[in-house]
Amino acid sequence: MRVMILGADGYLGWPTSMYLNAQGHDILAVDGLNKRLWEAEVGVQPLLPLPTFQERVKTWYDISPSDFGRAPKVVGKVCDVATNPSYFDKLVKEFEPDAIIHYAEQPSAPYSHISARTCVDTQRNNVVSTLNLIFSVLRHVPDCHIIKLGTMGEYGTPNIDIEEGWLDVIHKGREDRILYPKRPGSWYHLSKVHDSHNLEFSCRAMGLRVTDLNQGVVYGMHTDETWLSSGLCTSFHYDAIFGTVINRFLAQAAVGMPLSVYGSGGQTRGFLNITDTLKCVELALENPSESGEFRVFNQFTEQFSIRELAERISGLIGAEIRSVPNPRVEQEDHYYSAVHTALPDLGLLPTLLGDDTLEKMYATVHKNRDRIDQSVLLPDVKWKQ
């Protein structure tokens, strides 16, 4: 298939580009490189030095096994989908993708809470990039399957079971299938809720086909392809802005700091391994939604509370656990039960979080501990100023 990947320079976009190319798909890898700007702006770097986007694409071209490295290619293009709709439109028109995988969004809740400006920039970037995508698909490839990365955080923590995007309700004796209502916990998560509403409308009113993947927290540093060369590694953020909780805990353990749990740590979230992300995206690609269908999958494999994760890592490595005041506004003791059967029904075999995975990740983090900037491990962005 001809697959366009937006946000192809990112933590997931880059491994997805290599993986789907290795499966024999032609890849147009597109990125506006904003993530590198946002990192520079807040003064953080990934743990391992990252090659440029152009270097990665070249390294992959040189190194990828000849049986899949010849005919199908990864072509990289620098294009900001939000601010350069005309160039993006040209790329869509010329490449004629069968599917577009859309990761091209500002991905951090804390970043969106730094200031009014970062909130507005986050919502503008994410909402406008998705709208520009919708219009280019309508114009040139209306049958193209849009695979959009959303997040489980869009749902928030309702007191009822979380379904996969839709909810069957009976109200005052009448029935309807309604969009599952969302009450997320950050400006960033809200931007994804807006995207989902816009995408659902584009299916209903214009006949597009969309799969919205509401993903849990992804962990892991490696995929089959990143192992091939250090020049193919993906980003590993451990800081309090762009790093997710497992990464942050491992970095704290590596430099001898206590694992900082926000508040009581009773916050429960869905998690999945980066290799499962690639597999889920591939399953969506191979099983497209119908024309006019807005399909939602909840994409995670298991759930943990933050305290459970801290205890697990502490038990394995021996680090201390320390509660810090929660910088976010969120429930710390809540019901959490989310349906996530659609992807296993399509064939997903979950890679659960084993001690071996944590130990391998920790070994890499510990080996590179001199590169850890301890000043960015604790949160300094507060939801309430």
Added chain:
Amino acid sequence: MRVMILGADGYLGWPTSMYLNAQGHDILAVDGLNKRLWEAEVGVQPLLPLPTFQERVKTWYDISPSDFGRAPKVVGKVCDVATNPSYFDKLVKEFEPDAIIHYAEQPSAPYSHISARTCVDTQRNNVVSTLNLIFSVLRHVPDCHIIKLGTMGEYGTPNIDIEEGWLDVIHKGREDRILYPKRPGSWYHLSKVHDSHNLEFSCRAMGLRVTDLNQGVVYGMHTDETWLSSGLCTSFHYDAIFGTVINRFLAQAAVGMPLSVYGSGGQTRGFLNITDTLKCVELALENPSESGEFRVFNQFTEQFSIRELAERISGLIGAEIRSVPNPRVEQEDHYYSAVHTALPDLGLLPTLLGDDTLEKMYATVHKNRDRIDQSVLLPDVKWKQ
């Protein structure tokens, strides 16, 4: 009270500014004048010549009865809330409003469907203006009551009763009060859904107080204040982009065209008189929501199908009715039952759509029929290109 009105040069913003001033409130009337630009862009004008924003404010100052024209004032400021957040912030800081009434949004569904650019501009303008408002309130007047104009169109046409913003559900044996799920029918309506989600979060996470008024279709040309002088009139749009259905039908009747019903005309919507809009906003102002509360009122007084309205006007004036292909994607035969008891509970006495109202409106339209541009009465913006 000190009341800031955003979008004060608009169809509702201007009469609201005069009315609330007449009730003794100090008014800071703010508008970026974009609506005048959008009208020029699509080549339409209101039926009656509109004075400039600055002229209106001066006329009101000169004419308003001395008992309320002295101490409390209407001060007008030209400021685009979406693109000039620093000047807007300065206005909020200096005026210290007790309440802010937010009408400052691109208000037309057809406009948002002209092109990719008008869709993006609509969502960007509306979402960013509301975010900038939220941040200035947080910074300077966190106790200020935000009264936001939403629309009944946000809900779409679900097969269950529409509640006022929130829905009590029992699902798999567990209970929750969830945001009423929304599936609107245009990019414009979606922008208001995004606003509502952002505002709900600002209440829940930052303790703001918000009333979201989901308004029906407003009709009427006059309020107690607009009658005082032709220089105080409000805009009356009859075109297919900015004009609502009653206005359009009256203009068509006045020039001897058939009343153009979109599709079967079974589309049912809530309606209210412009004088009731002013009263509803005043009731919200006098009865603010609690700190941290996201309160939603459904603001309409009666409901009609489009065909019922056409038949009513046809019966009164004698015009022919003609169905035209529906340019929108919407259900033309659907269930529609929306709760709207909160505002009557606060004291709203509805002004229902009487024949006298229609006849008075028609008399003005007919008298000015030479100013009607017949080329803008039929829809040329289609949801599906």
